[in-house]
Amino acid sequence: MPLTPLLSERGLIARIRAGVVGRSADLLRGIGDDCAVFRQAGGNVVSLVTTDTLVEGVHFDCRWHPPHLLGRKAVAVNMSDIAAMGGTPRFVLFSLAAPPTTEPIWLDGLLAGFLESVRGYGALLIGGDTVKSGHELVLSVTVIGEAPANEVCYRSGARPGDVVLVSGPLGQAAAGLALCQQGRQQENDAWQSLVAAHCDPAAQVALGRLLAASGLVHAMIDLSDGLATDLAHLCAESGVGAEIDNAALPITAELRSAAAVCRVAPLDWALAGGEDYQLVLTCAADEVTPLRQQAQERLGLTLSPVGRIVKGQGVTLLAGGNRRDISYHGYDHFR
């Protein structure tokens, strides 16, 4: 989500990161991954902590987002960061800034959805802050999870030769958002899965744990800004490049039919659409089959191989005989 025309989010984060000095033996990972990772003195369990902020008019639109589902989504987008590290969610903090005109019944819906989702992920709300704002609703959520120290999956472990897999169809949430923006939510029953992907996404927490516990995953990230951007982050942190096969991208028939009506190329949604909250991971080529089997048998989830890690840098799309650099062509580009 670009911060200002003058200053990109990536640029700002890089500047913040550069300004951080000091180290701690208990801090295993700071800025630059889905979660920060720290441990309490001497333990072999680590804590994972992540925070995400949703702003009205930027991240959500109350005209079509029911408060109940918005509450659920505010939780899910954070749970997805825990999932991407292979963690188990434990504790949640919720900061809510709301204008004085906010209806109590709307807030009730928001809170009910929020708490329902927290429970659904097996976590507990343990604190937060509620403040008045002038104009906008701002939801800021922090989730703390944990994982055995030797099972945490970072963005930085991808190696040339690895296969890149994604945990579900791509672009579904972007398609759902476009349908909502155009008032077409009700036009086709088949599109309900797209609208749900936008309004009520689910974090792949169980899959993240399974993958982390398998010991076979080299690197993992969740899809919040689109494959072109999030895989570029993973590549940058790992010091490698990636090639993506156009024909291998999991794109649903519903997305194709919505794309036709919205006059969008399905590939744009699949590569640059944000908020899918699927997992992207890499593993050695000869571990792909056992890993896919585990996900299928234990969770009924299909991992789709979509490309490979290569030496170099950046994300390249292979389509027919053509090669195109798509690094970071996520939400920014999509606008």
Add this chain to the structure above:
Amino acid sequence: MPLTPLLSERGLIARIRAGVVGRSADLLRGIGDDCAVFRQAGGNVVSLVTTDTLVEGVHFDCRWHPPHLLGRKAVAVNMSDIAAMGGTPRFVLFSLAAPPTTEPIWLDGLLAGFLESVRGYGALLIGGDTVKSGHELVLSVTVIGEAPANEVCYRSGARPGDVVLVSGPLGQAAAGLALCQQGRQQENDAWQSLVAAHCDPAAQVALGRLLAASGLVHAMIDLSDGLATDLAHLCAESGVGAEIDNAALPITAELRSAAAVCRVAPLDWALAGGEDYQLVLTCAADEVTPLRQQAQERLGLTLSPVGRIVKGQGVTLLAGGNRRDISYHGYDHFR
């Protein structure tokens, strides 16, 4: 900070708290204290976590709040919650929602102050989120600290007979805010300490650690909403009441002179003024002298006895021969 005319912050928090179901053996304290307290499996060190959100136009005004000091304040208000539990700050997360019109140089100042303050408290910035907002700047900060499990100071330990102490002068920040609002910041050199108390407050982290390690403190809270409100919270969590002696309240000469010019009763600022970030604590009557000595000798800080814990409930002000219930007459009342 009242959320809406229809719904008070206390009412909303009570409803959220009521909606939380489930427990965890690793969660020592959830909603209802300055920080949540949890431990990693099997450890005797606990983690403290707190989050506070500052909204432009509600919690700060860019017309007189320099970005550097605002960055420092966003950190300090959270550090104060760690201090109030007796913890050592470790890790910080920073979520920033900023409108597209935000000047990069302003953001640079904010970040510089933020990082300087984080370092000053011996902590590390480990993550966060930067997003675009439509109109308002919203700063949401989470701090994670730690403490030996048997040294954490909760709000809930006050006992009838305890003495109530405060760690510094009261109402300074409210006086500074009033001077800024009236454009009188430069009018009197003696008032610079009041303006600084509002724009650049310091959290009493070293004192909090000293008090917690002493083993003599029964209950503690920080002053964010004014003594009448914050002591009422402490009493409610402890199931006791408190009596405050009007004549014992530490009120500075600068505050009195500013109050005369602003035509405010000094007592209103002292009891109902928010954002002082001093500590309020209770201890047994015969431990007051050793505790005050420790604070004076090791940190040069003066703890002022201002009243006592009694059976019953609520906070009563004793002035001359009069008794007045001032429970929760904090920021709400002050408006």
